[in-house]
Amino acid sequence: MSDLFIPHGHCYLWNTQLVGLHLLSDLTIAIAYFSIPLTLFYFVEQREDLPFNWIFTLFGAFIVLCGTTHLLEVWTLWHPVYWLSGSVKAMTANRVRHTQRSCWCRLIPQALKLPSPAQLEAANRELQQQIRNRELAEAHIQQLNEDLEARVAARTQELADSMNQASDLAERLSLAIESAGLGICDWNITAKKLSGIVITKYCSIIDQGRSLNTLTKIGSVACIPTTSLE
Known part of the structure; x- marks a missing residue:
């Protein structure tokens, strides 16, 4: 074509x-x-x-x-x-x-x-402002976190010191109780001995009193007939 x-x-x-x-x-x-x-x-x-x-x-x-x-x-x-x-x-x-x-x-x-x-x-300016605000907020949160960690560390140290003091007091109290217990035991033994002696002497005096009372009654009875005869 x-x-x-x-x-x-x-x-x-x-x-x-x-x-x-x-x-x-x-x-x-x-x-x-x-x-x-x-x-x-x-x-x-x-x-x-x-x-x-x-x-x-x-x-x-x-x-x-x-x-x-x-x-x-x-x-x-x-x-x-x-x-x-x-x-x-x-x-x-x-x-x-x-x-x-x-x-x-x-x-x-x-x-x-x-x-x-x-x-x-x-939009870019707004985004930059948001970024700055976020950085400031993060810095503030970081500062708060550091302060909180410092306070927790201080409280932990105070608690540890208190626990140490309580442990020392408990140990001293235990020693004092132990010493007092030994003294009480000694006192109980001595008191028992003393109470035994006193009770023995008291019982002896009561027995002597009872004997004397009996003799007195016998003597009174013996004297009555003599008076009648006269």
């Missing part, structure tokens, strides 16, 4: 300067078009965290097709492959239409939700 057409150079009457102008222009545009997607793809690879990095892929695809159309413009200067050139242009138009629809339906709503530089700056 290409044989039915003539090369595009015939339209320029094969004017060397005119053909050269179109040749260099289309080649330069094609090279520029092919270099842009490489830059976009590199950017997407380095920034995978972007919320809409898919748009760079769409732009890269249709830019490659645009570069291909310019290469075919160079090729058709000598080869009348206009059907191929037209097909690539149709593919480019379809890709551009798809990219434009994606921009309006997906990219623009997401981009409008992005904060402005002023909002980002205000």
Whole structure:
């Protein structure tokens, strides 16, 4: 089918300067078009965290097709492959239409939700203030913690000293009780001995009293008849 057409150079009457102008222009545009997607793809690879990095892929695809159309413009200067050139242009138009629809339906709503530089700056200032407040709070908490540890250490030392004093007092009290117990035991033994002697003497006196009382009664009875006889 290409044989039915003539090369595009015939339209320029094969004017060397005119053909050269179109040749260099289309080649330069094609090279520029092919270099842009490489830059976009590199950017997407380095920034995978972007919320809409898919748009760079769409732009890269249709830019490659645009570069291909310019290469075919160079090729058709000598080869009348206009059907191929037209097909690539149709593919480019379809890709551009798809990219434009994606921009309006997906990219623009997401981009409008992005904060402005002023909002980002205000949020950054607020974040810095929160960081400073948090650092101050952490420093205050650290100081309180150190004070608490010091107080606990002091109270622990005081408690240890009190326990040592109580232990010493308990030991002294135990020794005093032990000594007092020995004294009480000695006193009980002595008291028992003394009480035994006193009771024995008391019982002896009582017995003597009873004997004397009995003798007195007997003597009184013996004296009565003598008086009667007289």
